[in-house]
Amino acid sequence: MMRAHLVSRWLLAVAVGLCACSTSRAALRAGCAKVDITPPLGLKLIGSQGQPSDSVLDELYARALVLSDGANTVAIVSVDLLYSPLEEITNPVRTLVAERVGIPEQNVMVCATHTHSGPDIFTNAKLAPASRIAPEDIDQAYVRTLIGKLASVVQIAHRDMQDAKIGVATGTLPEVAYNRRPKRPNGQVQTTFTLPAEITATRRVETRSDGRTIVTFSMPPEQADLTFGPIDPAVSVLRVEDPNGRIVGSLFAFGCHPVSVYPFRSTAISADYPAHAMRVVERTEGGVSLFALGLAGNVVPIRRDVGPCEQIGKALGAEALRRLQLVATADDVTLDARRCALTLATKDTPPQEITTEIQVLRLGDVYILGLPGEILVEVGLAIKDKAGIDKLFVTSMTNDSIGYVCHAEAYTEAGYESTRGTHLAPGAGERLIAGALDLLDAIKP
Template identity: 30%
Template sequence: MARLRAGVGVRVITPPVGVPLGGYAARVEPARGVHDDLHARAVVLEAGGERAALVSLELLYATRELVEEVRRVCEEEAGIPQDSVMVAAVHTHSGPSLVGFHSTPRQGYLEEYLRLLPGLVASAVIEATHRLVEVDVRYGRGRVDKWLVNRRKPGRGPLDPEVSALCLEHGGRALCTVVNFACHAVVLGHNNLLISADYPGYVSTTVERLLGGSCLFLNGACGDVNPLTPGTSLERVYDRSVGTFKHAEEMGAAIACEAVKSLLSSESSSVRGVWAARRRVELKIREFPRISEEELEATRRSFKDALAKGNWGEASKLRFRLAMMELVKRLEERCPDGVLRTEVQALRIGDAVVVGLPGEPFVEVGLRIKASSRAGLTMVAGYANDAIGYLPTDEAFEEGGYEVSLPVCIVERGAASRLVDEATRLVEELLAEG
């Protein structure tokens, strides 16, 4: 088989100031400015006539609608099969809302942005296909413990402190680095009104400064893991108002430096194959209360009135309620028969495997996939290819809490285990290739 070739492409995908921000349903005000740009970073891999693409988006989610359009364009214009395009979000809570709220001021800004976004992302992939060069590969594995806390079981719950890294080199220099780490991108809280990629942005920019080339960050299975930044109390781990840009930079730099250190202590090798596959999965959803159009419209009117009167406390409560109601309405539209259709994907590069999971899997999900994998390096990317809400463990369903409540968790118990099983089979299939 021919030697591996790779190319990279990058696009700025920063939305206009004034768009509604996503991630915190109680945050009322739109973006007031830009602290750091958001990017779509893509790497295209080719060997023996097979092509695959990996895309990292500095956004809250990679929605199904966005991914489907990106895949369609990549297949038509770059010859990359749709099964071989993986799109994962870093899950920053300081980027644009990707679903929108009908009552949000300047909603038109968001609608125009979402219309243009798929083309921007796909253009990064297309650019990468025009820049293919032969590459060698390094694999690295490090550890960062300091910045993590299991927010459901502070101080005692499971964590995944592993920093996984893969570097594609051309002529002895880094062309593209992929870094995988599992932690919610919520260093910056609901009180932040500046657009930012949060700590993942600093991971990428720090690696790029140290090694050169482009750096794609893949957030891991971190549905129940938060940053443990200075000032964070174990009694109030959900309170993210204490985070600062300095904390985000420090956390990102720590992860980046660990990734670089692990790569520099490893040897590069030639790779002669790239393989990709995805499997469609059907998950049963839980019963949920129906929302009438009259209820929804009444809440929208109340929200608008609170905004007009400057009653920010009431507006915050109503926006959270409105967010939950609109999630339910979208759920009704997507799953009229009570079945959620989504996917699991895997990409193999030499002895490394990247597993893409939809939604927000709990940390145990990623740990189980890694433990079962025979690959030399296994990365688990959450927030990949679809936004389906939290994927808790069966134990978490028994314990209750925010992450297992409707409508932020719509799947029935057992969904996470089902995805682990499907991912494990996919990895085994890819390792049997070549």
């Protein structure tokens, strides 16, 4: 009887063990890759005002990070373009990726770095009519090649996956940017795209009573009453390493318009300051480094031109590099992805509607929220405040191009972004906030 009881317990233990093994999740795997997408000279650039490109300051790249937990696989593509329109770029890339490596379309995120010194290859179908371009006026041969390369970089990263661990950290870099929508005492915005050197030399970083970070200046008497708005100084960093701690790749997000080169070298191809930042990380730490644009809709560099572009990039790369050294990583990570359609009204009379997309990738307790268009910092900070998520990346210019997305007050304050800069009717920012929060809630375990 005793021997039979012991044998029975042993068989039960074996059965439980086998059951546990059969349901356990595979170890996290990751792969990174990059491919050159620099267009041929002669192709018009976003800021060249119709003139052909005539030089290359730095090459343009597409970079990919692919992660798999054995049950789900997700891919993030960072591409040196102004936009990644849903119908023209993102969805064709997703279709090819699904065909080639089987990653579901909703699991592929395409982040444009928003360089203003890249190719002018978009119809701008969701922007104001005056901004739209006929398809026949676009170099479709380059577009087809580009889409193929974006799918290929995911394919290469997928092929090269290895066991991996991930972790995140957050730094800050408020010194290089400011909110270009300062207000008069009457609440009206005076759009200030650039500042003279004698003004930028007076830069001060301050924290408002509400906790927001602002960058302000000593202005001349006729502008002394201007009040500068908030920025998001966060540098969000993701580290991907192999089991021995060697870096496989990294992703970092920061909110500042990549307009350092434009318009000073309007016919030169450049990935702007993100190129220098990624180069710092890749050359120092190794692996492939991806950049995603943060909350930059109304945030621009304090100084511009080729020299300041390199300085901003090096400062950002150094901050990302600093944070990468101190990241605690883990491989016990469950992956998930969600996306939802978002319909927004336009300013047309009568109002029309455009449909775009919000996407979230969940990497364990890390959330990457992809928002379409140029998100004003006030809109993005509202999402961060209300989401209640510690490890949250909020990226703009992701998966689609819909122009500036403004909060309600911006429409009464005037300024470029809420007037000429957007085709969206008031309420767009609030709808985006609500949609983003709903999607984040839906993907939480």
